[in-house]
Amino acid sequence: MTVQTAFRAGLLNPAHPVPEGLTDGHAQPAGRRYGVYRNNVTVSLRDALATGFPSLISLIGRENFDHVARAHLRQSPPTSPLMMHYGAGLPDFVATLEQLEHLPYLADVARIDVAMRQSYHAADSTGIDPTLLQSLDEESLLAARFGFAPSMILLRSQFSIGSIWHYSLRGGDKPSGHPEDVVILRAEYDPEPFILGTGAGDVLHALHSGTPFGEAIELGGEDFDLAALLNLLLSQHAITAVDH
């Protein structure tokens, strides 16, 4: 076994004995000195996770979050030095935890936390001039495919995740309990989650997948408010290209 394999073995496993060959600089065994590294690794990864999950922490409390984070980081340490991406697997992990089964919406709300961070670091882009859509004739508009900002992220859920996210961090009305689709949009540098109206999630999902505009808006159903969706996307500079 190499030196680093032996050193690594106990870092995320408190039951593992201190590796051999480590001293206090003289003849004494290293003992709890090794524990400093063990503690540094665990605490730094736990804190890195905590940075990314403000709403999850608000919903279950920091102490419970720390237990969840510790279990997750021991099972799934990061595979990249980019801590901004660490935690993308935490919502799936949360969904597997029996002790959180009574809060079935938690994983999907945590996905908003993940998406907010992804959006924050996503590439910059420029929204189209809103008058561009009005300048197209009907046939061209219906055939058009839209390009979207890399910072736009659509999340769909059977729970009222947008309302729960808002309530957990900003207070306000209690969540309704109705399913909600949420889109994260970043007009400049600060991402914001918006709750979509009836049918808008289906339409936006289709547009984002490259479906022509005319075909996509048919998916919204009779209560779908096209003007509201377009106003939102245009005001947040989310549409970056119209290919017709």
Added chain:
Amino acid sequence: MPDASHAFPHLPHLPGVGYKAQHFTDIMTDPAPVGWLEIHAENYMGDGGRPLAQLRVLSERFPMSVHGVGLSIGGEGRLDPDHLARLKHLCDWLNPASFSEHLAWSTHDSHFLNDLLPLPYTSATLTRVADHIDEVQSLLGRRMLLENPSSYLAFAESTYSETDFLAEIVRRTGCGLLLDVNNVFVSATNLDYSPQGYIDAYPLDAVGEIHLGGHDEDEDDFGAPLLIDSHGREVVDPVWALLDYALAKSGPKPVLVEWDTDVPDWPVLADEARRASQALSRVLV
């Protein structure tokens, strides 16, 4: 976009601070006495957004130092080619006045452990670290600085002192050194040697930058003092004294105050930088 025309070729012999986004407005309004800034490379490897936008603005006004914390130069495995490519992209884009990394490892079997872990100082590890530094310098097309670690333990198998190990790395690779005097104080206390003796043996000619920061106090199983490098509070007086000791021998250098956890409001950090400025002015007299 930053390019060579904006670039500051060297870090000035002034105090710098580790840049934190919450200080952006303060720094742009009145940075005194801070003359340059250091960023952690990995925090600026996203695709866009506010971090890179702020960096673009800062780099037009201040000499910048890119300080990597994730390359795992002391690792047993090969350097991560994806991470090296990201580092090259950042350095080519920003054209910083300095790039530095640590004598430590943080990645093993593809897991990143987010800490600066220690290695034994032997002929084999020396060759490996030197090879890794050659690879980094060759890819980036620039000389890098290597920072001495904070140590909490030692390896029975080590055959080099840390200062001899660093001196030999400098000789083999032509890299420079980042002397962290807080790390010297922490390691010397923890492993029971003289911090001044360490500075005396250190290849000061190769130093391109000096760091200092705060540490926490604990003790080991036998009641011996065990200092923890935390970067979460003011620099203590004995570390300021060690800075004076090092500067008196090395001459003026760029001096950086690091404060990474429980980050204070700007005036507190600026006061620490002012203290570094006073230390530098004592050398110039």
